[in-house]
Amino acid sequence: MTSAGTVADDKPETGQPARGQRAADRQVLEQQVLERRSAAVIAGIEAVDPDHVLHLASSTLKIVLAHFIDGPGARPGRRVFAMTREEEGVAIAAGLELAGARPVLIFQDNGIGNLLTALLTLCQPYHLPLLAVVSRRGGLGEYNSMIHTISERTEALLDAAGVRWFQLDGRTPVERWAAEIERAWAFARATHRPVFVLVNLMGS
Amino acid sequence: MTSLDRADVLRHIDSAAPDTPVVLSLGGNAREMLAVAGRKGNHFISLDAMGQTVSVALGLALGLDRDQAAGKVIAVEGDGSLLMGLSVLSTVGHLKPSGLVVYILDNGVYLATGGQPTASADIDLVAVTAGCGWRGARDVSTAAELAEATAWALAAEGPVLIRVRTSQKQLPAGYFLEDPAILAEDFRRWLQSARSARLAN
Numbered sequence: 001m002t003s004a005g006t007v008a009d010d011k012p013e014t015g016q017p018a019r020g021q022r023a024a025d026r027q028v029l030e031q032q033v034l035e036r037r038s039a040a041v042i043a044g045i046e047a048v049d050p051d052h053v054l055h056l057a058s059s060t061l062k063i064v065l066a067h068f069i070d071g072p073g074a075r076p077g078r079r080v081f082a083m084t085r086e087e088e089g090v091a092i093a094a095g096l097e098l099a100g101a102r103p104v105l106i107f108q109d110n111g112i113g114n115l116l117t118a119l120l121t122l123c124q125p126y127h128l129p130l131l132a133v134v135s136r137r138g139g140l141g142e143y144n145s146m147i148h149t150i151s152e153r154t155e156a157l158l159d160a161a162g163v164r165w166f167q168l169d170g171r172t173p174v175e176r177w178a179a180e181i182e183r184a185w186a187f188a189r190a191t192h193r194p195v196f197v198l199v200n201l202m203g204s
Numbered sequence: 205m206t207s208l209d210r211a212d213v214l215r216h217i218d219s220a221a222p223d224t225p226v227v228l229s230l231g232g233n234a235r236e237m238l239a240v241a242g243r244k245g246n247h248f249i250s251l252d253a254m255g256q257t258v259s260v261a262l263g264l265a266l267g268l269d270r271d272q273a274a275g276k277v278i279a280v281e282g283d284g285s286l287l288m289g290l291s292v293l294s295t296v297g298h299l300k301p302s303g304l305v306v307y308i309l310d311n312g313v314y315l316a317t318g319g320q321p322t323a324s325a326d327i328d329l330v331a332v333t334a335g336c337g338w339r340g341a342r343d344v345s346t347a348a349e350l351a352e353a354t355a356w357a358l359a360a361e362g363p364v365l366i367r368v369r370t371s372q373k374q375l376p377a378g379y380f381l382e383d384p385a386i387l388a389e390d391f392r393r394w395l396q397s398a399r400s401a402r403l404a405n
Binding site: 118127 | 253267388
């Protein structure tokens with residue numbers, strides 16, 4: 001240990017791996033968590049069997065999005081497309097719901113603010129069910145410093161809007177995630193309202 | 205200069221498409237349609253989702269085209285509301301729902317809130333939709349042009365857009381305060397019954 005109380009980068013101390021090695025190990029672990037949780041989210045959405053998947057770009061969702069955009073989830077009879085903004089997706093999904101289709105929205109939580117007006121003037125008052133799978137950002141493990149401010153308020157924003165949400169993170173065994181997403185779809189239909197599943201893919 | 209009032213255009217749309225799903229934007233479009241046509245099962249009235257009329261109609265057109273020969277879906281949108289969600293034009297152009305017909309009733313202002321100007325006067329919507337990949341668009345400002353454009357739009361492969369220049373004249377029309385849940389359910393039931401009738405034929 002140095003006099004300042006820090007650990008020198010490449011000098012293991014008392015059997016601990018060096019900081020560089022720990023960072024590398026953590027990266028491997030986080031990647032494994034990302035892959036396992038992404039696979040669970042994919043399984044959950046596939047269990048819902050949506051005929052329309054609307055998505056918005058997200059680095060944490062890249063495995064999930066790749067599955068639907070050009071992976072095994074891009075199958076005949078299913079439309080997969082990008083919404084330009086979250087509120088546009090909410091409104092398109094409202095039309096799809098009216099037509100009896102099975103849409104699922106996939107996006108990141110920093111877009112929650114964009115969709116509140118559409119959600120609260122369309123889906124909520126018109127009693128239109130909607131399933132949104134929303135990836136979490138911010139908090140421990142977040143690498144992008146600018147995203148904490150909006151993302152850490154996700155639950156508060158949804159609570160203020162009266163939107164029902166469920167959280168999937170390290171407190172729920174990943175083996176249960178797919179079933180929980182499927183249950184959230186059923187819940188949206190049973191309650192005739194939007195339901196958001198907040199999925200933490202980053203290992204926090 | 206246009207010779208068309210908004211109420212004339214709404215009356216025309218209702219008469220030309222009595223059995224077609226129509227998504228109406230909030231404010232004057234919805235209220236004046238109610239004034240000239242009354243409550244119609246095929247009309248879905250959006251009471252307050254600003255800028256989202258075309259998006260709702262897009263979802264409807266995509267959802268309904270799972271059925272063969274599902275027909276057209278019409279959106280009746282204002283210029284101000286369209287500009288609140290203009291990016292949907294790119295989504296429509298990308299997906300190309302063949303049944304989608306969009307009317308933009310363009311009076312150049314937010315009439316329902318006192319006539320504040322929009323930016324529509326400087327926008328070439330025909331060029332914008334063409335640039336976004338739509339299959340066609342027309343600008344109209346007379347009753348004859350409107351009738352001809354509607355005949356074209358209802359027969360053409362969509363998505364197509366008709367921009368109708370209208371005056372700023374308003375019909376006296378009160379607030380419409382129906383429960384939105386009832387509006388959605390009425391419309392859904394109309395869709396189901398139209399589908400049943402279509403399948404029976």
